[in-house]
Each structure stands twice: as structure tokens, then as C-alpha cells.
Amino acid sequence: MSGTHGDQVDIACRELVEIVTDYLEGALDPAMTATVERHLAVCPHCERYIEQMRETISALGHVPVDTLSEQAKADLVAAFRDFHATDT
Amino acid sequence: MTEEPGLLATERSPGRGVVGEHETELVDRLRAGDADAFAQLVEDWTPSMLRLARTYVSTQASAEEIVQESWLAVIRGLGRFEGRSSLRTWAFRILTNQAKTRGVRESRTVPWSSVVAGERRPTVDPDRFRGPNDRWPGGWTVEGRPTAWQPTPESSAIAGEIRGRLTAALAELPERQRIVVSLRDVHGLSSDEVCEALGITAVNQRVLLHRGRAGLRASLEDYYRDAGTGVMA
Numbered sequence: 647m648s649g650t651h652g653d654q655v656d657i658a659c660r661e662l663v664e665i666v667t668d669y670l671e672g673a674l675d676p677a678m679t680a681t682v683e684r685h686l687a688v689c690p691h692c693e694r695y696i697e698q699m700r701e702t703i704s705a706l707g708h709v710p711v712d713t714l715s716e717q718a719k720a721d722l723v724a725a726f727r728d729f730h731a732t733d734t
Numbered sequence: 735m736t737e738e739p740g741l742l743a744t745e746r747s748p749g750r751g752v753v754g755e756h757e758t759e760l761v762d763r764l765r766a767g768d769a770d771a772f773a774q775l776v777e778d779w780t781p782s783m784l785r786l787a788r789t790y791v792s793t794q795a796s797a798e799e800i801v802q803e804s805w806l807a808v809i810r811g812l813g814r815f816e817g818r819s820s821l822r823t824w825a826f827r828i829l830t831n832q833a834k835t836r837g838v839r840e841s842r843t844v845p846w847s848s849v850v851a852g853e854r855r856p857t858v859d860p861d862r863f864r865g866p867n868d869r870w871p872g873g874w875t876v877e878g879r880p881t882a883w884q885p886t887p888e889s890s891a892i893a894g895e896i897r898g899r900l901t902a903a904l905a906e907l908p909e910r911q912r913i914v915v916s917l918r919d920v921h922g923l924s925s926d927e928v929c930e931a932l933g934i935t936a937v938n939q940r941v942l943l944h945r946g947r948a949g950l951r952a953s954l955e956d957y958y959r960d961a962g963t964g965v966m967a
Contacts, residue, residue, distance in 0.1 A: 658872025660863040664856060667944035671925065673936070691879040698880055702951040705887040705896050706919035709904065711781040714798060719780070722805045723773045729809050730767030 657681050662692050666699055757821055764812055776805060779822065782921035783829050786931055789844060789913050790830075790837030800836055804829040823927070830931050844910060846934045853941065857948035883958050896954065903953035911946030914939055919947070 655677075657665075662685055668674050669682050686693045713719075763771040780801060787797035787804075807828050815824055837843065862878025864870055874880075887896045904912055904920075913932070917923045918939075923931070929939050 658863070659874050660856070660858070660860065660872040663858045663948075664944075667940055667947060671940060671943075673940060689873075691874040694880045694882070698883060698955070699947060699951050701883065701887045702900075702947060702954055703919050705893075705900055705954070706904075706915065706950070707922065708893065709897055709900050709920050711920060712784050712794070713781045714776075714784070714801060718798070718802060719773070719776050722776055722802065722809075723769055725806060726772045726809050727767070727769050730769075 654684065655681050657685050659685075659689060659692050662689075663695055666696055669696075670699070670703075758817070761812075761815065761817065761821055772809075779825065780805075782917065782923055783826070785913075785916050785921055786826065786829060787833045789932065790833035792840050796836060796840065797833075800829065800833050804832050807832070823930070826927065826931055844913070846910065846932060846938065853945065857945055880955070881958070881962075883954070887954065895957070899953060899957050900950060903950050907946050907949055911942045911949065914942040915946035915950065918943055 657678075662682060665674065665678070665682070669679065674682065686696065714722075760771060760775075764775070783801045783804065784794075784797050787800040788794065791797055791800065804825070808825050811828065815821065819827075859878070862875055864873045864875055866872075885891055887893070904916065907915065914928060917928045917931070918925070925936060925939060928934075929936055932939075
């Protein structure tokens, strides 16, 4: 529900889900941050939505990634050694 | 000198660059020819360098060549590194310069600043919220509200399936969203690092990150819904 209570602004669930990332990034101003947190305190659905967003982000950290072959990496370390071997 | 296992980033914190005192020590070790330190750096930073290089060129093979050339340039240039930026920022700049040059030759550009049609659309289906004349306008409907994810994605029982789902869902994201989410959440680069590496504003980055993450969350929501209804074996 959107509206005001005294001098406090509320935010609707439909709007909150569109600023979740701004919130998690710390990009909201203090007033809006407070508005979001007030809403989360009383809305278990949005709280769940943000928690699922956090879980998604966390799970992304475990997605397999490409890297160079072991040979290519070994070649780079060898190049590093060669470069420094000429220092002596 | 004591060995510090945590000195260099491991596993999923390669994006959290080594800073401060640790970094001064790291640079000293590298300049002194410590090959183990260099090997660990290659291990930790190569995946995100590959992801970044791949942004600029058309093939994985090209990206691999760029990353290898960049590491060689890092080796040669370490003696000149003055520490005005972090080592990681410096190395990534070398990489992006190499990648951009190669990308220009391959005529591949990603239109970062253009807004793709549909990017202003809500990331959650409006049908999941109550209408303006409802007693609670804009609130979740009973059918639309998020349902519990049991077990959680971190549960070892399903972690493998979750990884598979996210890998597939990432591949289906629009390209710019895929790149930003990959660099931020898969590879752990900071917001500043991504903005600098891609040459985009923090606001642009957040828009793409938001849409990408929302899409991936939705794909996990589908996974749990299908599992709950017994569609998945």
C-alpha cells in the first residue's frame, strides 16, 4: 500500500520489488532506505522476496567458471620465472 | 616470512581484491620473483579476466589469448607499478586495453549506453499485485506472493541442480545483463570494478544487475514450483 502515515511514506510491494537491487547496493537515500525497512518489517512476502534475491546472489557465487588450461597457466608461471631469472 | 594461507583470495572471493598491507606485501613478493605468489594470482584472477575479455571479443579462444597476453604484460610491467591504484585495478586495465584493441579489430561492440526496448518494464509480473482500487493497492495477491524455497538453494541436496539451473538461466539472459551479473555475482567484482572495466555508470550497472538478478531469481522460482508439483523427477 502506498501513502503516508503522518510524515512517513509507505511503499507498495509492487514498487519495492523494483528497487530491491538499489536497496541491496546501498544506493537508496536514507529516507527511502528507512521506508523499505519499515515495509519489510511488516510484509513477510517482500521480506521473502528479498531473501530469495539474496539466496540467488549467493548461489551465483558457486556457478562454475571457465579458466585457462593447466598448461597455459604453467606456461605463464614459467614466463614469470624466466623474466626474474635474468635479474640476478 | 610466515605463510598466510588467506593472503591471496581463494575460491569464490577472487573478486575481493587484495588491498592494503597485504597488497604491499604481495607486490613485494612478486617483484622479488616469488613464482608461487604469481601462480596463485593467475589462479585467482584468470576466471574474471576471461569473463571480462570475452565481453570484447567474439570467441573464447580470442579471450584466452588476450588473458595470456595480459598476464605477460603484467609480468613485464610489475617493475613499473607504482601502487597509485590497486594491483588488481592496474592488471584489469591492462586487460581491458588489450581486449578493446582486439575487439575493435574483430568489430565487436556491446551497446552499453543504449536502452533496450522493454528495459523499463517491471521485473515482476504486475498480475502478482493488487490493482489500484484494491483495499491494499500494489500489495502481493494471494496467488502471486513468493512461496518458500525448501530446501534452500545452499542445501547440499540440491546445490548441484541449482548450479545447473543458474548456469542455464545465465546463458539465456540478454547479453548485457549476463555480463554484469556474471562479473558482479559469479566472479565477485565490485561495483566500481565493473563500472570501470565496462565503462558504464553505476546507475546503468544497477539497472542491468537488477534485471538480470530478477530474471535469475524467477528461474529458481520456476525450479522450486516445478519441484513442488512433482514435474521434476
